[in-house]
Amino acid sequence: MATPRARWAAEADVDEDLQEMEYVQNGQVYDDTLFQQPIDEATLIAMQQAMAQQAAFAQIPDVVKGFIVHFHQAVLDNNLAEITVAYESGWNKYTEKFYSRTEWPEAEIIAPLVNDDPIFLILYRELYYRHVYSRLQPNVDDRFHSYENSCELFNYLLNSEGPVQLELPEQWLWDIIDEFIYQFQVFCTWRSKVKSKTEDELSMLADGGPVWSSYSVLNVLYSLIQKSKINEYIAAHQAGKTAEEIAEIVGEYGSRPIYRHLGYFSIIGLLRVHVLLGDFTLALKVMENVELNQKSPYTRVTACTVATYYYVGFCYIMLRRYPDAIRTFVSILNWIMRMRQYHTRSYQYDQISKTGDRMYALFAICNALSPSRLDDNIANISKERYGEQFAKMVRGQEDAIPAFKELFLYACPKFINANSPPYDDPAALNALLVPGSPDPSSPDSADSSDPAHRHLSLLLSDVVAQSSVPTLRSFLKLYTSLGAKKLANFLDADEEDMVQQLMVMKQASRSVTHVTGGKGLLDGETASTSDLNFVIDENMVHIAESTMGRRYAGWFIKNTERTQKLLDDLKNQPLPAAPKAGVAVPVAPVVAEPARTGGPKVAWGGVKVAA
Amino acid sequence: MASSWVSPTTRTDLIEDLVSGVDRYNPSNVGILEDYLYHQIRSQEYDCLANLAILKLYQFNPDLYNPDVVINILIKALTASPLPDFNLCISLLDERPINATLDEPDPLPSLLPTLKHLSDLLYRCRFPAFWETYQSDALENLRDNYTVECVGFEDSVREVAIRAVTATFTRISADRLASYLDLNGADLAAYVDKKGWKMEGSVVTIPPNPDNQIEATVVQENIKLAQLTKLISHGANM
Numbered sequence: 113m114a115t116p117r118a119r120w121a122a123e124a125d126v127d128e129d130l131q132e133m134e135y136v137q138n139g140q141v142y143d144d145t146l147f148q149q150p151i152d153e154a155t156l157i158a159m160q161q162a163m164a165q166q167a168a169f170a171q172i173p174d175v176v177k178g179f180i181v182h183f184h185q186a187v188l189d190n191n192l193a194e195i196t197v198a199y200e201s202g203w204n205k206y207t208e209k210f211y212s213r214t215e216w217p218e219a220e221i222i223a224p225l226v227n228d229d230p231i232f233l234i235l236y237r238e239l240y241y242r243h244v245y246s247r248l249q250p251n252v253d254d255r256f257h258s259y260e261n262s263c264e265l266f267n268y269l270l271n272s273e274g275p276v277q278l279e280l281p282e283q284w285l286w287d288i289i290d291e292f293i294y295q296f297q298v299f300c301t302w303r304s305k306v307k308s309k310t311e312d313e314l315s316m317l318a319d320g321g322p323v324w325s326s327y328s329v330l331n332v333l334y335s336l337i338q339k340s341k342i343n344e345y346i347a348a349h350q351a352g353k354t355a356e357e358i359a360e361i362v363g364e365y366g367s368r369p370i371y372r373h374l375g376y377f378s379i380i381g382l383l384r385v386h387v388l389l390g391d392f393t394l395a396l397k398v399m400e401n402v403e404l405n406q407k408s409p410y411t412r413v414t415a416c417t418v419a420t421y422y423y424v425g426f427c428y429i430m431l432r433r434y435p436d437a438i439r440t441f442v443s444i445l446n447w448i449m450r451m452r453q454y455h456t457r458s459y460q461y462d463q464i465s466k467t468g469d470r471m472y473a474l475f476a477i478c479n480a481l482s483p484s485r486l487d488d489n490i491a492n493i494s495k496e497r498y499g500e501q502f503a504k505m506v507r508g509q510e511d512a513i514p515a516f517k518e519l520f521l522y523a524c525p526k527f528i529n530a531n532s533p534p535y536d537d538p539a540a541l542n543a544l545l546v547p548g549s550p551d552p553s554s555p556d557s558a559d560s561s562d563p564a565h566r567h568l569s570l571l572l573s574d575v576v577a578q579s580s581v582p583t584l585r586s587f588l589k590l591y592t593s594l595g596a597k598k599l600a601n602f603l604d605a606d607e608e609d610m611v612q613q614l615m616v617m618k619q620a621s622r623s624v625t626h627v628t629g630g631k632g633l634l635d636g637e638t639a640s641t642s643d644l645n646f647v648i649d650e651n652m653v654h655i656a657e658s659t660m661g662r663r664y665a666g667w668f669i670k671n672t673e674r675t676q677k678l679l680d681d682l683k684n685q686p687l688p689a690a691p692k693a694g695v696a697v698p699v700a701p702v703v704a705e706p707a708r709t710g711g712p713k714v715a716w717g718g719v720k721v722a723a
Numbered sequence: 724m725a726s727s728w729v730s731p732t733t734r735t736d737l738i739e740d741l742v743s744g745v746d747r748y749n750p751s752n753v754g755i756l757e758d759y760l761y762h763q764i765r766s767q768e769y770d771c772l773a774n775l776a777i778l779k780l781y782q783f784n785p786d787l788y789n790p791d792v793v794i795n796i797l798i799k800a801l802t803a804s805p806l807p808d809f810n811l812c813i814s815l816l817d818e819r820p821i822n823a824t825l826d827e828p829d830p831l832p833s834l835l836p837t838l839k840h841l842s843d844l845l846y847r848c849r850f851p852a853f854w855e856t857y858q859s860d861a862l863e864n865l866r867d868n869y870t871v872e873c874v875g876f877e878d879s880v881r882e883v884a885i886r887a888v889t890a891t892f893t894r895i896s897a898d899r900l901a902s903y904l905d906l907n908g909a910d911l912a913a914y915v916d917k918k919g920w921k922m923e924g925s926v927v928t929i930p931p932n933p934d935n936q937i938e939a940t941v942v943q944e945n946i947k948l949a950q951l952t953k954l955i956s957h958g959a960n961m
Contacts, residue, residue, distance in 0.1 A: 330748065390817075391779060391815060392814065393772060393775060394775070394779065397772075430807070431807050431811075432807045529817050530782045530783055531785055563818075566813070566814065570813060573843055577847045612847070612848045612849055614891060615887040615888070616846075616847055618887070618890050618934070624806075631726075632729070634729050635725075635726055638725070647893050648892045648893070649892070649893045650926060654937060656937040656938055656939040657939055658942060660941075664944070665944055666950075669951065673954065676953075676957045
């Protein structure tokens with residue numbers, strides 16, 4: 113650190129440097145150039161730019177310059193620990209301090225600090241644009257340039273001669289893929305709003321070509337997957353192959369962590385892109401080889417794990433596989449709860465808890481459509497947060513629809529249209545802009561151009577189809593058998609209509625569910641999902657209800673483990689040296705323990721209600 | 724989804740490569756998949772994932788769009804109810820600007836609401852209403868131009884009803900079944916016979932199956948060894 117700092121100290125005296133330069137320039141002008149030939153405009157502009165850059169450079173605080181030099185050195189050394197510190201804390205610290213409302217200095221400005229290292233400048237721009245997207249409003253140039261920069265980065269990784277020697281922390285690699293898709297999504301959303309575009313923006317969009325096209329985004333992700341042979345890696349890993357065998361299989365790219373991680377994150381990226389484009393089966397199909405469990409080494413990147421479960425769970429909802437969706441959400445929500453103590457410190461904590469919140473909302477939707485007793489604790493938290501909507505959804509009357517709509521639109525992914533409006537065809541574009549254009553579905557036309565509403569309407573039509581189920585269920589629960597006519601009278605419904613509703617109810621209590629050992633996430637078998645079963649014998653409805661026996665094991669196991677831990681802690685305490693200290697020390701853990709027993713108490717209460 | 728849905732036995736290796744590989748994105752393969760769709764239509768086969776691959780290509784390449792293919796895909800998906808196939812197809816149908824390059828007017832916008840309505844009736848098990856709507860004059864265009872080409876379409880609809888009835892009933896009156904299947908007299912008797920069901924007088928008996936056998940049970944908890952590993956290992960270390 114000492115040497116570089118000395119260097120900026122020399123450069124820090126801005127004004128002096130600048131004055132000196134002007135002086136020299138002036139000198140030049142008077143001495144020879146003026147009398148020989150006028151300075152041509154290009155030179156003048158170049159000079160002015162150089163001066164502007166000098167000035168901008170001079171404005172960078174010294175600590176930031178120091179940070180960049182240090183960061184660059186860490187990347188050069190492939191020093192993961194130092195890169196992580198710079199990436200996770202340094203960057204955020206200086207963002208808060210100096211750049212919370214403005215851009216970081218442009219890459220060209222800081223280039224002298226890093227000897228114009230092109231790779232570091234690409235990485236720097238990656239951070240620069242991410243900051244613009246998250247803290248500021250990207251303009252049309254930012255949108256196009258961030259795409260170009262991503263392409264340069266991926267080009268470098270994929271099309272250099274042989275694997276590159278760079279190493280980056282997993283977290284950053286995940287963020288690179290995540291941000292790439294996020295910017296793609298933001299771009300598509302921005303692009304689909306034809307109104308309120310400036311001339312400049314219109315002309316850039318018209319000539320945009322492959323910029324942020326679905327094909328180019330998919331191309332990057334598939335290339336990373338293929339280059340890294342990550343699917344082969346996962347398969348070999350699952351087959352229990354030795355490290356040497358795996359290295360043989362995955363080749364020179366796949367053996368390097370940077371490619372392996374990028375490959376894995378690209379699979380998750382594909383899952384996300386396919387969901388955004390409304391292809392829920394393909395989304396699950398690309399996950400074919402990934403084992404969804406929390407023992408995977410990639411759980412170290414919390415944000416990746418959370419995103420994976422969110423998108424998988426959402427796919428299951430759109431496949432009408434509510435029990436699978438519930439299982440997916442329950443498992444990740446419990447994990448988030450367990451991990452909370454570690455990741456509150458993480459800079460992504462906000463994002464994770466927001467996604468968690470949306471999953472509680474999706475859980476409420478699933479639980480309304482397919483009641484489950486899988487995890488009372490999660491169900492209670494979901495009810496605490498979305499109790500009002502949940503009550504409306506389970507009642508199944510007409511105010512159920514607004515409640516489903518509200519939660520779905522809050523919690524669903526940010527869907528995109530795959531294609532651009534016809535910016536290259538002014539006539540067609542104008543047709544779109546004219547209000548009341550000849551659209552056959554005029555009342556919904558505002559909604560129907562938004563893909564989220566298209567998916568929403570599919571869910572809602574299923575909801576409407578099932579709307580009589582809760583009422584039927586509440587009646588059936590009271591009987592072991594009753595005549596169809598009598599039931600129809602209770603409901604004030606036509607008997608035949610009611611029989612058809614009973615078939616819907618039966619249908620709704622069956623679902624394709626994942627079976628252990630099944631291949632891939634799409635695979636599954638039809639299973640019963642309801643505790644209330646019935647059958648119609650001509651005109652007689654027979655009902656049977658399954659009940660849960662009271663559950664004790666979890667409670668006893670948890671408390672035994674806790675007691676054991678307490679005992680161990682006590683035994684490991686050093687013997688008191690003096691009586692005073694001896695009293696204080698052992699008490700602390702005993703007092704600390706009850707704070708953590710809040711969870712199980714709730715679970716126990718829940719079980720009691722059930723029994 | 725059952726494995727026969729994920730990969731039907733009738734799917735050829737060529738199609739499997741397209742469905743599972745990156746070649747699915749290659750616009751020049753759309754013809755192969757479209758031919759396969761028409762093969763499904765002629766031979767009462769069905770391959771949802773292959774058909775979704777066509778819609779995916781249309782989604783990315785609007786100039787490939789062929790409304791007749793989309794309509795046929797939706798017709799095939801209709802009779803997969805209660806599986807979500809129809810919805811999965813709709814999810815991939817992006818809003819498209821009115822296409823001026825087609826030779827004739829696009830039939831999809833006018834047929835889409837009809838198809839959605841039919842799908843809804845099937846999903847809601849409103850079988851008599853389905854038949855009434857399907858046979859109405861308003862749907863003549865759909866019948867004469869599309870479903871007539873789809874071999875066994877009406878029988879596939881009957882299969883949807885059969886699935887619902889099999890799960891829900893132990894016995895059902897012949898009249899009710901007739902209204903669900905849109906079959907009467909000798910046709911109904913033949914159909915019931917073909918299914919191996921028994922008709923006695925005016926009542927049809929559905930053979931026992933996991934869905935129409937009900938039993939009240941008490942689910943007891945099972946404790947797995949894995950849950951106890953911590954306790955046991957701790958005991959061993961004492």
